[in-house]
Amino acid sequence: MPDQHVAGLLRQQVSRRLRHFVLSTALWRRRAPIWLAAVLIGCTAFVFSTGSNWAHILFEAAYAHSPYWSLLITPCGLGLSVFLLNRYFAGAVGGGIPQAIAALHPGTLVLRERLLTLKAALGQVLLTLIGISSGATFGYEGPIVQVGAAIKYSLNRGAAIKNEGTSRSLILAGAAASVAAAFNAPLAGIVFAIEEMSHAFDQRATSTILLSVIIAGLTAMSLEGNYNYFGITSVTLDLRHGWIAMPVCGIAGGLIGGLTARIMLKLSANLPGPFHRLRQQNPILFAIACGIAIAAIGIMAGGITFGTGYWRAREIILQGGDGLEAYGPLKWLTMLISFISGAPGGTLAPSLAVGAGIGLNLASLMPDLPQTAIILLGMVAFFSGMTRAPMTGFVIVMEMSDSSSMIIPLMASALIAANLSRLISRKALYGELGYMLLRKARREEAQIDQLRRDT
Template identity: 40%
Template structure:
């Protein structure tokens, strides 16, 4: 066969292949899904701001408006917990643990229990309800679950089979669009979501982040989350601040995550006889406590804490004990079981911690707040690269790159010494075990021999599934 003929035959085959709908349909569906994540993230952000604004207006109206949270916050917490457990199971909490757990499941029906469009809708609506009720929660973690759910849904429509990589891509796109931090989205996918990261997911993650970021930029424009704050340590006292913020933030973050995991296990055991009733009672009690803390702090601990953190980055010192009040409000909001993330509240806690340390050492409040965020956030999530990159992108502080990196690493190391298990991965175990138990229960009901005779499932049960 002449070489020219072989070459023309290969070209004809390649043209047919590239023109094939079977080749382009999955790509087009994936690209549309990534753009949808960006659009949903921007809409979610605007609605979250509106929910917080409405809460502020309600509590400021009338002569006794400051007492409204004593009724609104517990009622909102209780309603959110009821709706989450009754109509949108697996929408509780941050949403990042659900995405992590879904990556370990092998069956599509099991993954759909944690990541579906129904769960995503409930996550958005109930997070907005929590913010309207004054909960100390954020929208960034929920955006991760929403992004992963959208990506899996469009993958099923487009016939794509790379479920683990698509969950990574959707999660990264959600973080990138929520914070306008594309690099942080990629680093988050590698470091936090995928401890066993596959190199073949690189293209999926990068493409999803680019397209969701373009959609977000098209609606919101170019901006940095906390504005611009270009300042680095220039004296021995400021370098000492790097160490202090890293170690103190890491210790505080380890305490938060360790206590949350320990208390969470006890709460799940306590709920077993009457899960719905006890979930609502717990949420109402936590809501009342959050309301009391909010009133004691003058309303500073309600909501995401974005305004307080931004003020500290701009050089406005926060009250000395704001970080403790915000930490307690965030902890109560988390263990209440209502949908909502801890990203933004953690940044506010870190900014408050840094502000207090900066006041004590007589250093720049802007630098101290930035380093406090890095140390505390790295201590909570035990992901130093994510903490460093996300804070660098949110503040645009390129003069303090080494200092932010140092505080993040010290926060991580201190947290690892005090608390071995990362928070999100520890929380993901309960969702993973629940999904597997439900799957086995459905299989037993489907088999007439076990359903009618009561025979035991012959498969061994692993301790990790319990």
């Protein structure tokens, strides 16, 4: 009798352990694709960063040989990018962030199946690097948001299709991990997911976002080292004497940033007269024309406007930017032309570069204050005014300063700029671009359904 009792207890214990093992194995199977996707996002950030650097080096070498090479490279690069986009990678359209925002909306399964595929992710990587290597004002920090969301969604597609909440969590986690890995700023990735993507704190997605940010950030750091995007600068701003810099930079950044967002939204919908017809009927030729304009501006400016703007912004921050007084307005112009060209590429990093140029101009109006501090305030103000994401901009720029005295000025300038830009552009740039894409997709779906009913 005791032997039977002991045997029964042993069977119960073995049964419990087997159940625990089976459940643990199932849990690991569910979580492994999420972890793998985060690792791939970190690797993608490294590919983007390395490819962008090589693209810059090669373009600069060609420009140094003869500035007029840009009249061939830039138009052909943008034309090739649009050709490949229309022919092979339709899901890689745009700057990446609006596409991820559009895919967040419920009932967008068809749109997700087009934008959040591995083919679309590959297309974004390839076409963005082509655009950067052509000398256009593009960055990879926007496209990587769509790439990260696509990787997360594709590797967990079965669970995403079954549950809308899971799908949303995966897209948010992919976006957050991408920004964190691209800027080497984990906090910026989390804030970006809350502020720009979801516009609210999603408690269900918290663990997935945090885990993805950590894994993607560690992967990117292990491949590229613990780098800082625009470098580290030691700067302080005495608020007793320098308080005026906060409203000046905030107002200037908010006005220019809000105007930029309004212009970009307007040009996304309709270009003036014949330009709109040309973009609709012959997008490749239109992209080539945009490339010629970008190359002409670059040649007249001595080559300072080509590329993402990363290197020039770094030069302005760390070296003072002597001779770059015209950089801000000219870079702003090439960013707009690159944006309307139709070639895939982001405006996140270029907006920071434009802000650095604006900050340099504002610093000349306040010669008694530290120039680097004014430049940082200009960066965060223009970024916040254009994107209306003040906390994301503040966190990204904050990590460039090792002084705690800059925290309050950066926050104040960002908030002034973001709120002032609302008076000029009622709609946030990336959010409205996402809605435009969503409306277009739903119109196309309605037309297809109508054709099916008619037949």
